[in-house]
Amino acid sequence: MTLRARWQQLLGIRPEEGRTVGLFFLHNFLLGIGTILVYVAANVILLENQPERNLPLAYGVAALAMMAAGQIYAHFEHHLGLQRVAVRVLLAVVALMAVLAVLVAVGHSVAAAVAIMTGYRVIYLLTNLEFWGVSAVVFDVRQGRRLFSVISSGDMPAKALGAVLALLIHHHTELLWLLLLAFGAYVGALLVLRATGREHVVEARSRARAARTEAVAAPLQRWFGSSRLVLTMCLSMLAIAAVTTGIEYTFFVHVKHRFHDQSVVMRYVSTVLAITYLVALVVKLVVTGKVLDRAGVRPVLLALPALVVAGLALYGLHDTWADGGLMLYFCILFLTLEVLRRAFFDPVFLVLFQPLPAPERLQAHTLAKGLYEPLGMGLAGLLLLLPHLVPALGTGFAFGWMGALMAGALLLLYRTYGQYMGELQHAVSRRFTLDDALPASAVDGSEVVSREELANLVAALPDKATRPAATARLRQLGAAAVPAVAQALLTTPDDAQLRRLAQLLGHVPSTASRNALVTLAQRPFLTSREAALRALRNFPPEPTNAPAFQALVQQELLLARQLLHAKAATEHQPLRDALAYELHRLEQRLFGLLLHLYPPQAIADAQRSVAHAARERQANALEILDNLIARPVYQALQTLLELRPAAEKARIFDRLLPTAAAPLPGLHFIIKQGEIVFSDWTLSLALREWQPAAADFMLLPSYLESASLLVRESALDALSRWAAAHPAAYQQACIHHPQLPELLMSHAAAAAHLSAADRVALLQHTALFAQTPANVLSSIVPIMKEVVFAAEEQVFAKGDLGASLFIVHQGEVSIFNGPQQLATFRPGDFFGELALLDAEPRSATAVAQTPVLAFRLDQDDFYDVMEERPEVLRNIMQVLCQRLRRQNEMVK
Known part of the structure; x- marks a missing residue:
């Protein structure tokens, strides 16, 4: 220096x-x-x-x-x-x-x-x-x-x-x-x-503000x-x-x-x-x-x-x-x-x-x-x-x-x-305030309902066809539905179902629903905590819950310290980006916890303004936090929000948490915590970078059976490296896990196909998703359907009901309006994006000019992803707005 x-x-x-x-x-x-x-x-x-x-x-x-x-x-x-x-x-x-x-x-x-x-x-x-x-x-x-x-x-x-x-x-x-x-x-x-x-x-640039109340x-x-x-x-x-x-x-x-x-x-x-x-x-x-x-x-x-x-x-x-x-x-x-x-x-x-x-x-x-x-x-x-x-x-x-x-x-x-x-x-603060009061139907719990009906309603939530009616009925029942929803909340293994159940409880202003959500927030699974905190935004702070939220704040600060050390220690840029996303998730959870420890409106305004484009608004938000929340927590949050090197941030956290244990090596910590803490993309990158020792096999079996294709593929990749590096340990492991050779053979056979990681890379190189973090794009991979078209084959015709977006991986697709060729799409391009938001008849015909390998995203599946990951919808809206502006400029 x-x-x-x-x-x-x-x-x-x-x-x-x-x-x-x-x-x-x-x-x-x-x-x-x-x-x-x-x-x-x-x-x-x-x-x-x-x-x-x-x-x-x-x-x-x-x-x-x-x-x-x-x-x-x-x-x-x-x-x-x-x-x-x-x-x-x-x-x-x-x-x-x-x-x-x-x-x-x-x-x-x-x-x-x-x-x-x-x-x-x-x-x-x-x-x-x-x-x-x-x-x-x-x-x-x-x-x-x-x-x-x-x-x-x-x-x-x-x-x-x-x-x-x-x-x-x-x-x-x-x-x-x-x-x-x-x-x-x-x-x-x-x-x-x-x-x-x-x-x-x-x-002196003047920006519009709400009228002063005092x-x-x-x-x-x-x-x-x-x-x-x-x-x-x-x-x-x-x-x-x-x-x-x-x-x-x-x-x-x-x-x-x-x-x-x-x-x-x-x-x-x-x-x-x-x-x-x-x-x-x-x-x-x-x-x-x-x-x-x-x-x-x-x-x-x-x-x-x-x-x-x-x-x-x-x-x-x-x-x-x-x-x-x-x-x-x-x-x-x-x-x-x-x-x-x-x-x-x-x-x-x-x-x-x-x-x-x-x-x-x-x-x-x-x-x-x-x-x-x-x-x-x-x-x-x-x-x-x-x-x-x-x-x-x-x-x-x-x-x-x-x-x-x-x-x-x-x-x-x-x-x-x-x-x-x-x-x-x-x-x-907002220039215009919204009335956040719950509708009367959301708080009505006087109706008598049988346990069987409640169980059937909860069971109907995963099905797309029955979900809307079941959700509306559970909201109408209000407090009467809370015991069944809370029970299902604590037992469901599905993250999407868990978010739906937490959202339902968030619309019932009762002590029982609050307690169920606070219990959910204290679970070690961070996806559960995020769903609980999102639902708890509908509740005012409750002093009796403050110790629990303060303990969670300390847990998050310790996790932030570990993530910063891991980010500073790795030179692998994709993993650094993935850890940056994990830190962003952590920031959002911290704000969610602070909402229940301090005046919620002030915290909500500060959170919204910290992400604002205007520098002055960001500064005002930080100043609010500085004068509102506990000083060590503010210093930690400010450090996370500032543009500083990860190593410098880690040193600040070391000073703020002097009694914390020494941080674990980054890859070892990620793999040890696994899907409890990290998104599947971060975990898959860590597994691919990891060089397991002979005694590390016991960390792999749970990942080999993961529900995430990304994690399974990366775990198999780690297993193959481990087997090659430690043949004696591999032979010993086969005695207790005889399915390992078959897993490795199937992994080798699947190598010729486009892997889940490659699909994420394909999405990253598509303009529609270029600004979306890879951690979010990984949630789109399961709904990507591989489709193949021969040369001169029609992809869709003008007037067909559109409900899918296509991403070209190989080949060329041209768009025609009658005999007039409007555009040609090549590898990395996408078309039909409006169908994701509005299922209307196609305005043109798409024809494969050469043999084409593409991936199709259907509207129904994509809605589920957008419900889980709002960042995807925000990015699509941004790209579509940019295209609309360019078209308007061409017309002018």
Whole structure:
């Protein structure tokens, strides 16, 4: 691993994000240089001119100017779009720098100092809105959690550099050089912004969402929008901005009173600022992401107000401190606040906006930073002036109002977390809700029915002819049918029958049906567990079943660890793909279990959105899970869902499950668990790759008698290899299993025919099934009927009732409409696919041009497969839609 890769891994940056993060870091670094140099220039002048009175005045004037600038920015952001506004903001900042340079050169009055401080605040606001506005639309909520602390750390070294440069300032004329450097930094930031715009779409794309069920009161929506999250965040930002301003003011003023000499004051302030920014840089880069990942959003969000309230309360002990203790207290309070605010609060606070729709997100950010934060600073300026106007208030007044405001912010932020979860849920919820209530007939169990009738109804389910009527009658009987269905559920050996019985129980909302399904879910056969979990989706969570589901979650996590190790250990790509499918099945089972441990609607929305094509929707879903389910389970599920190498995922699972036994060798584990855990395709691949030892014969007999043709063929292949490698053991096995030689002979004789594995390969190379996993295609193999046509023989005629699809394996088939030849199909092509979905008369005639070997899929058989494997139907619909689009384009 290269040094760059190690550095990115330490910071939580994925390889594909490296350049983007670098651009944003550089952008923020250049903005930080420009802003801090203006800040140094403003403070050099202000600290020389009665800061006790002039700082509050500067805060008030700057607040008014910032609110005006924020409103102007919001107007143009709405009308021009983010990309154009961002460029214009930096151009405006460059122009404003020229005005400040003139003020520094010619103005030494209090008014000039206040004007310079106001200019600094306006520049800080505009660059902040521009930078975070662009970040908010480029990164999603999950990336924000990982990367906002990294990209926002770019201004920390710049600010530390500015603090050091302040030590070198001895005359006002030197400030002009700082402003010239700031000018160059802003020009550089403009160039970086243009580079970012060339690589990313910097615009707020709006997607339709359902209306909020809990919105802000109508009179307040003009100021806060409809989201309660924005309301509480803006109010908490106001309170925190006021307290931050108050603590900054008390720190500067006490430093001024302590040292008096201007050069000493600047040296002390610059040293504290440099230390603060460097500490914040290290914490942001190395600590913030890890703390946020382990602790979650709420503790990190509440850390700043909670610690500041505690710090302010310590002021009550200042009478007992030794000489210099008060100065040290103000220094530590200021440093702690700045580090917490910059390293933790600001990145997390901005992440909270990410679930909002993009236009609303930008509006909320502009509102918080452009109106309520300046309003908090202005409020602080007013409150800081009061003791000068009313001396009787004393020094404790400032700590009183700061403590009250920060306590209020603590309460608001505590509520904010719940509203954040609500916005995440709103972001992934359906636009339209469906009424999932069961029909009255499904819950009616009052009818008396005999055991014989129930047994006959259950026995009629496997037969296609009698199944519809039997299913309808059992649903009508409801609770009365549960004992018979539950009994059959636990005794049937057929997977398809088991799924039908579980589905029937899922439509009967009774304790007995739930208990039967929970019992089924606890069986070791994973097909049974999947059928039970699918049926249990109709039931709300039951607390008494929680321990059973938690135990199953742990079983699934242990299985996931073993599968990841097996996938990482094999170089055989088909087997790796098969194991990836097994992991996908495992993910679905995990979601099914979580539905009964946590609020089901939130889990269902998250599950649906995790598979969504839109990156932002996926990120919102993961964020919901992160803040909802148990942390170790979330970390495991996130690892499964992420695009990482299997070996890396396996190492993460090893850390999450430190007490688990060492994983077994992959092939040995698959063959040992067999059809209890794995699909027949995965098992058949493992059997073909397996090199059995002399003592491994006892694992084979059950597979030689498997109901799956794929498994039987692979087991016979493994048996032939074992017999050749271990002739003595084979002869000994023949004594106890005399049918082995006959099995091997029949296997050799069948080698000339197309095997089940070859049929899967044929399906994989057919466009209709090319995107369907081989594990799913293996379920189609049993219904593939081999058909042969001679040259010029008709496959079907126009007007015949179509009920079959054909896949060409050898030869050519042409399609005719009268004398006109419409198309020719060759090996790997398919035709007649519409007949699988709609049995209508054929619209053309199919004729074999040469001798043809093909495979026919009949509609009735295919319906059964689609009932078992919905992925097959989804893939067919996708291919048919693509063909329809192409035809429409040809017509146009």
